[in-house]
Amino acid sequence: MPSIADIRKEYKLQTLEEDQVHSDPFMQFGTWWNEAITASIEEVNAMTLATASADGLPSARIVLLKGYDSNGFMFFTNYDSFKGKQIDENPRACLVFFWKELERQIRITGLIRKISAGASDEYYNSRPVGSQIGALASPQSQVIESRGWLINREFSLLKEFENKSITRPVNWGGYCVQPVTLEFWQGRPNRLHDRIQYTLLESGGWQIERLAP
Secondary structure (H helix, E strand, C coil): CCCHHHCCCCCCCCCCCHHHCCCCHHHHHHHHHHHHHHCCCCCCCEEEEEEECCCCCEEEEEEECCEEECCEEEEEEECCCHHHHHHHHCCEEEEEEEEHHHCEEEEEEEEEEECCHHHHHHHHHHCCHHHHHHHHHCCCCCCCCCHHHHHHHHHHHHHHCCCCCCCCCCCEEEEEEEEEEEEEEECCHHHCCEEEEEEECCCCCEEEEECCC
């Protein structure tokens, strides 16, 4: 077995130069997103979400991107979850995409807010019934007595809502991360990676800079 320290990969697929990127980071994200879709990356919308409590305690987990536009990047969750409580205390977040097949990362840092109730309703109503029930059944991040308790709760709710529409629970909905910085990282040989960072200016424009690897 190789030692952990000896595990390494040489990155050499592509480059990222200043004259190759869009002036708008959302357009640049769209270009890389489309290339990731074309590459058939499994769970392409999986991203790490990092949050912190008011006293600076960090926490991170994988969530799924469910939409993006010029306002930011959206995902859905239980507002009463641990991450929801941290967001209430400290409405800042960081997102990280890692697409190893393309030797790429994208890091997005910014402010986070709840999206409108109407937009949350629209997404919730588009979900499979099983996922709608799951949002009702799980008191996310709370201690529960057993897996059996959760399954019984799911079964009970399935019976209760059989042939009925399910209203989105008020403690479940969407968030939008509004970027202040976005970094596009392209793996390169000898760990001399390409890193292009966009920083939001007071004017509303974006400053583009190269970071040392």
